[in-house]
Amino acid sequence: MTDPFAFLDLSLPMAQRVAALDWAVTPLGAIEDWPPALKVSVAMTLNSGFAQCLCWGPDHIAIYNDAFVPILGNKGDCLGLPFSVIWHEAWPSIGPIAAKAMAGESTFIKDFPLSVLRDDRGMEKAFFTFSYSPVADEAGVIRGFIDTVVETTDRVRFERRAAISNRELVHRMKNSYALVSAVVRQSARRAATVEDLTEKLLHRLEDMGQAQNILSLHGSSRATVTEVLAHVHRRLDDKGCRFLASGPEVSLTDKQTFALTLAMFELATNAVKYGALSTNEGRVVVDWSDQRDAGTRRLRLSWTERGGPPVTPPSHHGFGSLLVKQVLAAEFDGTVEVSYEPAGLHFELIAPLNGA
Incomplete structure (x- = not known):
């Protein structure tokens, strides 16, 4: 029997969480049924040294690496949630950028200001340098995008x-x-x-x-x-x-x-x-x-x-x-x-x- 988790480096904490999640209840479906392009993209995201979040499908279902966790603050466990739900307070600003990525257009923005909700103190003004890169499958169809981000608020x-x-x-x-x-x-x-x-x-x-x-x-x-x-x-x-x-x-x-x-x-x-x-x-x-x-x-x-x-x-x-x-x-x-x-x-x- 083929190991459905063979594409995951289970030494990574986030890879372990990906393996443990019941993906059948999400729009992505059971992990053993994932297409090769999704598995490859997930593996690349989890192994990246930069903070990255893969957003897959029309719902932008989020799969992110360990480096991305501090970006979330106190939002909790967001694995498998739509990107628009995770960042609902900032979606009016980043939603159009995500739409461009799904249309095949890459975006790089430096020190982008966003009002985000990440802890009990309420909304805060933060700054991010990020890139939304389209991800295509083996047929060249855009299936999602990767958000590579660095928070630059302190700088x-x-x-x-x-x-x-x-x-x-x-x-x-x-x-x-x-x-x-x-x-x-x-x-x-x-x-x-x-x-x-x-x-x-x-x-x-x-x-x-x-x-x-x-x-x-x-x-x-x-x-x-x-x-x-x-x-x-x-x-x-x-x-x-x-x-x-x-x-x-x-x-x-x-x-x-x-x-x-x-x-x-x-x-x-x-x-x-x-x-x-x-x-x-x-x-x-x-x-x-x-x-x-x-x-x-x-x-x-x-x-x-x-x-x-x-x-x-x-x-x-x-x-x-x-x-x-x-x-x-x-x-x-x-x-x-x-x-x-x-x-x-x-x-x-x-x-x-x-x-x-």
């Missing part, structure tokens, strides 16, 4: 995120260039000597580098006000014990992080040189709150210096003042007030947080 998502990141990087570089240009121009106007100009430029460029470091550590996540002030605290070294910062976790956009870091560094530098931290008794208190009212959020952040030398308003406003007042207010779409009180400088930022 497509990565490339799209990378493209967005690249655009953001270019935009950030342009902003940084504009800011550097402003630093150079403003510093040059106020510098008395070349040495003074060099010191100011190096100092502010270092601040910009620190701000970029905070952003680069986060990738897709956002920095917080707490982290920005922690960097300021570390920068103050031994004076950090007189720098007190407290407030809730408040996330910032990239632009807000960059602007707030530069502004806080500027205030800290001035406090060390001329303000509260220039004496042994002075201190700086920074506090902030996330105020919520009627569905809106608002950040209120204050910087208060006490115990330093008497404060007088500056005779001129340089880049530091521009940075603290105008740039910061613009990036937060809020208001900034700086008061030169005799007891110590007071700074306050009030800005909406919706979407931050």
